[in-house]
Amino acid sequence: MTGFFDKLNSAIAQNNSLLVVGIDPNPEMMPGGDRSRQPDSIEALSDWLRTIIQQTADQVCAYKPSLGFYQALGAPGFELLMEVRQEIPPHLPIILDAKHSDLNTASRLAKTIFQDWGVDAVTLSPLAGQDAIAPFLLYGDKASFVVCRTSNPAARVIQEYPPGQMPFYQHLVQEARTWAPPEQLGFEVGTSRPDALAQVRAIAPERLLFARSIWGDAQHLEQFLRAGLDTTGNGLLLPVPQDWLREANLGERLQQLNRSISPVREDINQTAASCQLWTAPPSSPPHPHRDLILQLFDLQCILFGDYVQASGAEFAYYIDLRKIISNPQVFHQVLNAYAQILDNLVFDRIAGIPYGSLPTATGLSLRLHHPMIFPRKEVKAHGTRRLIEGQFNSGETVVVVDDILISGTSAIEGAEKLESAGLKVNDIVVLIDHEKGVKTRLKQEGYQAHSVLTVSEIAQTLYDAGRIDGSQRDLLLPH
Structure with a gap:
């Protein structure tokens, strides 16, 4: 299945364009004469929108229908939206401008627009928090494009607050970056100020930005491009001016605009490549779970100080993974990372080690469609007095899921309980390995240990990203 970013990048390369057309049934924007008397029948609107698509399909990289315009037309409006979707060439992505923010309807709307309508991306309002974005x-x-800023003058008192300090919209960008990886979440930035766009780019250098309202200062197009493009000359989507959509030579105007944009993109790309060639030392590729590591840090799962571990060992840091379950999006990423390992293992059932790993084992059971069991931490003196909870058959192979390897004691004890019930344990999978030689110990006990991350990988990734300093990196590195 082709994802949004694959589809978008292919369209950008094919049409050499960063332009996005707002494809809306707005009678006031229809061409010709007195627009207040323009026919606003569904047929007239449909013909006009079809013409726009035909004129622009080879000059843009995406289309953006605004849900509100179609909703305003009632049931015929939704039928028109489906017609427009069919008219848009399938290789060009569709970004639905919904600005949705309601927590109660988020799951239903996500299913409708992504599964039923086949839309590729959506704009969302973040003020209800991550829970409204997670579905x-x-x-x-x-x-998803999170709206972080609008050009509406009345919004200034909110998004520029507090005066003289980092404004609210920049805090919003910092927070929303922890909600999803770059391939799933970008930002919509409505502004007529290049400096505001540059500030968002500085906070989120790895994100796709969808600029809006820039044409209030069109003579400064190059400033907007240099403010919003990333170091490769990409990472920025630009809206087609709405008043152009009524012009007969729309295709020609877009072609000219693309020609104006291309030299700036090429210059930025060449400048970055030149700087890297002559001044930057060679660097290793980023860790495949870089975004997950950064989000764990931003969730304060990695703390510095004097901490006593469950094993009794004293560390100058503490990794608290129990916070993950309160953040659905990060938890989803964690499950994906575990699943990548489990997909290559052979087992009949998944066993979580109480108590920290039970949510993870449950999530993996649901995701991978493998039944789950777990060894009790202690056997109760009442009820069934079972050592192993859940149904199983003697001789089955169980993969053990734990959260972290420090001493390995909990994983070994859990595996031994499972084996005492006639089950086979070959593999133990954890999220983080503290690199204290536990994998070797487990191998000596007859188990193969697998980890998504090591503390060394976490330390280096956080240091390279500027989240920790050299002394903190040294504290994390195994000694």
Whole structure:
């Protein structure tokens, strides 16, 4: 299945364009004469929108229908939206401008637009918090654009607050970056100020930005491009001016605009490549779970200080993975990372080690369609007095899921309880390995240990990203 970003990048390359057309049934924007008297029948609107698509399909990289315009037309409006979707060439992505923010309807709307309508991306309002965004992030091949700033003058008192300090909209960008990886979440930035766009780019250098309202200062197009493009000359989507949509030579104007944009993109790309060639030392590729590591840090799962571990060992840091279950999007990423390992193992059932790993084992059981069991931490003196909870058959192979390897004691004890019930344990999978030689110990006990991350990988990734300093990196590195 082709994801949004694959589809978008292919369209950008094919048409050499960063332009997005707003494809809306707005009678006031229809061409010709007195627009207040323009026919606003569904047929007239449909013909006009079809013409726009025909004129622009080879000059843009995406289309953006605004849900509100179609809703305003009632049931015929939704039928028109489906017609427009069919008219748009399938290789060009569709970004639905919904600005949705309601927590109660988020799951239903996400299913409707992504599964039923086949839309590729959506714009969302973040003021209800991550919980309202999370249902849209469950569709891994789709994308969401969080609205972080608007050009509406009345919004200034909110998004620029507090005066003289980092404004609210920048805090919003910092927070929303922890909600999803770059391939799932970008930002919509409405502004007529290049400096505001540059500030968002500085906070989120890895994100796709969808600029809006830039044409209030069109003579400064190059400034907007240099403010919003990333170091490769990409990472920015630009809206087609709405008043152009009524012009007969729309295709020619877009072609000219693309020609104006291309030299700036090429210059930025060449400048970055030149700087890297002559001044930057060679660097290793980023860790495949870089975004997950950064989000764990931003969730304060990695703390510095004097801490006593469950094993009794004293560390200068503490990794608290229990916070993950309160963040659905990060938890979803964690499950994906575990699943990548489990997909290559052979087993009949999944066993979680109480208590920290039970949510993870449950999530993996649901995701991978493998039944789950777990060894009790202690056997109760009442009820069934079972050592192993859940149904199983003697001789079956069980993969043990734990959260972290420090001493390995909990994983070994859990595996031994499972084996005492006639089950086979070959593999133990954890999220983080502290690199204290536990994998070797487990191998000596007859188990193969697998980890998504090591503390060394976490330390280096956080240091490279500027989240920790050298002394903190040294504290994390195994000695």
